[in-house]
Amino acid sequence: MNHLSAVKHVIIVLSGKGGVGKSTIAVQIALGLHAAGKKVGLLDVDLCGPSIPKMFNLEGRDIHQCPEGWLPVYVDKEQRIGVMSIGFLLEDLNDAVVWRGPKKNAMIKQFLSDVYWQDLDYLIIDTPPGTSDEHITVMEALRAYNPDGAILVTTPQAVAVGDVRRELTFCHKTGIPVVGIVENMSGYVCPHCSECTNIFSKGGGRALAQQNNVPFLGSIPIDRHLTLSVDTGKNFLESNPGSPALTAIDHMVKKLMAIDKDLP
């Protein structure tokens, strides 16, 4: 039984740098695609720091087994967004998963082969920072399924862009197409005086995309409502209409869906 062959599009969310918003973006993409009427799965392969359950307010939920394999945890009643994460397998939320590479690889392989996603339009895979075991294992396992490619998330400052450049090299070396680069945490609008401050500089993501000839999917401004939404597990897309971050996310999701159509 091969569960991934029934999935139409696979998108991997990557970044060499940590804390740039990979999980936040992965969640927003999933919600955006869901809002566009797609059936979406979200797989969290960050084993040492799983954040996806928290962001969907699914902490403490359990995974159920069925004859076909593990059933993902569904966010909505209609079962149109399914989530799988190691967070569901931990007894205590504060437990550290202190595993070396081989054990992490085995877990990821199990996630990729045993989860019964059923017929998904999109499977989004959220990854930990870096270019190591988790990434190599995911790329090797996915090669057979012809994934759409990877979205690289960065923040604008040079320190982050430096790590994302390495991630681009990783994609080239492992033969995964780059769907595009997203710049997160672009500017912050002061709620008192409306002055926009570029806390983490500006334009680094766009420049990187241009230099390397990959599509730029847009920049998402810092929005405290977005951080608040992911912290409390609320649906940002539904609760904050009209925010500039929302518009940016909308654009990104539209671009994603359009790019996919052009792919062979």
Added chain:
Amino acid sequence: MSQVPENAPQHCPGTDSEAAGKAEACAGCPNQAVCSTLTHEPDPAIAEIQKKLSRVKHKILVLSGKGGVGKSTFTAHLAHALAADENLQIGVLDVDICGPSLPRIMGTEGETVHQSGSGWSPVYVRDNLAMMSIGFLLGSLDDAVIWRGAKKSGMIKQFLRDVDWDKLDYLVIDTPPGTSDEHLSLVQYLSGAGIDGAIVVTTPQEVALCDVRKEISFCRKTSVPVIGIVENMGDFVCPKCHKTSTIFPPTSGGAIKMAENLGERFLGTLPLDPRIAKCCDEGKSFIDEIPDSPAVAAFKSIVEKIVDYCRDVVKNKEVETGEASMDVS
């Protein structure tokens, strides 16, 4: 810590045990041959590292379960602050193999490491501040280090064993996010030389705290003392109207509450000042560049607490062993 695999036969003595492969229960186990040929002596590198680092007074780890919270920024500036005292020798080691950012933050990007008879010479940021990072070994800034865990651990071993630090007062070690190969190897290889303690860096929001709790649980499992918790990216002060606002809301009470709940020490909060990020991008020390920032005062008070802690560690050791410190200075 004896490891019993899940699918092991009943009464498995554990793969790390002396009896592994030789016990009665091992008969017929497919892993028997592997277990019985394993040596159970500790890695000789541990003793070599202990010898190499015997002239390093304090060893501090900078940890966080979460990425992008400012571990490297904190490491770099802790080193700068400590090195402000010209009588101290400071070393910084970057064990983030896949995403080394310290060379950029410390303004040493593009430097290379030289080999001498006594090992690798570190790169000097100033006279009394030396550093080592895999960034110095890469040909180009685009080079990705696509390594699995075992290879990363080998590199870390080399960094600890082969870098010619000479005499150091502080060695500050910056780590990647997570609780995996790099962290386990560090703790294992430093088990002989000893670690003074770990500083755990976090940001205020719950999504970050979740991962940081795991890191503290890691420290407890591996018996690394936690010096304290630092909260980075606290309130944002608008450079135009100087009013504060919260970007990363402490929905669960922030780091101070977490420290209280876990019984760990809270070292302080660093405000979010956009000029800090700019200084890091340019490889400058924000302590020197923007002395008027509220972040500088907060940072200095945190550094003081860390220095006090390290002094106490030495004192306690003297009391325990009944010996005076070997160091006459």
